[in-house]
Amino acid sequence: MSEVNCIKTLRNEKGLSISQIADTLDINWRTAKKYGDGDQLPQEKTFLKKGMMYEERWGEIVLDWLEEDSKVKKKLRRTNKQMHEELVALGFPGSYRTVCDFIANCKAARDDEQSKGYERLAHPEGEAQVDFGVMEAVHEGEIVDVHALIMSFPASNTGFVVPLPSENQECFLSGLKLLFKQAGGIPLSIRIDNLTPAVKKVRGSEGEAQLTDEFMAFKNHYGFKVQVCNPRSGHEKGNVERKVGYVRYNFFSVPPVIKDFDDLTEQLYQKFLIDRKRMH
Known part of the structure; x- marks a missing residue:
């Protein structure tokens, strides 16, 4: 070539x-x-599958059963053994292994078809991801919700966190300012999901998501770019999704006792200073 x-x-x-x-x-x-x-486009090879599962009606029956089972809970679906027994009752002459091989090929083909529309995400240095995670803390003897705003950098796997009382626009923008201060700079771009304080119209058939006027002004002031994830596509910001879980299980597994949110901010900042020194 x-x-x-x-x-x-x-x-x-x-x-x-x-x-x-x-x-x-x-x-x-x-x-x-x-x-x-000459044209040198590669030709896709097609393989003609042979055998009773493909040449007779048995394969179509199994495909119908797989389609039916995909619409019910996993524990209610037929097992391979049950499918083979039901086929034998209908006069199927083949073995259990024949049925298993056919089902495995069908599932592999389905997985290949589902994966064709995806490609590996690239995360250059300077790109950040931001998301909220709800934690719990103890304040004056009572359990209170803490809305932790977390910013992660996938290229280095480092993270920063600011605890906030709510997820409204004022808290969101104030939290971003504190995260920038902790990071010592502004990310080149930030990837977010359809957060209400930042997005007033989600991405759809009409094109790009529309940002709120306040967040647009905030973005222009600090000079970073914004990437809004598609709806119901948490994998597009998987690094910060994992970071939310990391913060929850390592710093909030036992609700910390706090005086106020400033106190909790300082506690988390000091813990993350130590955490960033570990091997990533």
């Missing part, structure tokens, strides 16, 4: 004639013509 690519480059980008390519690369003129002017 490297030689084919070289021929294509000389023909399409350098403008060499077929004869010039053949002389330059010391190859046959017909070879230069074939790869220089």
Whole structure:
């Protein structure tokens, strides 16, 4: 393929004639013509599956059962053994292993089809992710909810957290300012989900999500870019999702006793200073 690519480059980008390519690369003129002017799109291979599960009605029956089971709870679905027993009752002459292999192939094909529309997310340095997580703390002898605003940097896996009394716009923007102060700078871009304080219209068929006027002014003032995740797509900010769980299980597994939110902010800041020194 490297030689084919070289021929294509000389023909399409350098403008060499077929004869010039053949002389330059010391190859046959017909070879230069074939790869220089011909279409070299790879052809998808198709394999004709054979056997009673594919050539007779048994495969269609199993596919119908799999479709039915996908709509009920997992514990109510048929097992492979149950499917084989029901097929035998209908006159199926094949073995249990034949049914298992067919089901495994069907599930593998379904998983491949579902994964075609996804690609691995890239997280360059300077990109942050932000999200809220609800924790619990003890204040004046009572359990209170703490809305922890967490900012993580996937490239380094470091994180910062600010506890807040609510998730309204005032708390959200004030929390971001404190996170920037803790981080010692402003991220180049921030990825968020459809937070009400930041997004007034979610992304849909009409295009990009619309930011609130206040958050837009805040963004323009600090000079960072905003990436809004698609609805119900937590995997698009998976790093901060995991960081929320990390904070909950490592710093709030036992609700801390606090004087006020400033006190809790300082407690978490000092704990995260120590935490960032561990091996990531």
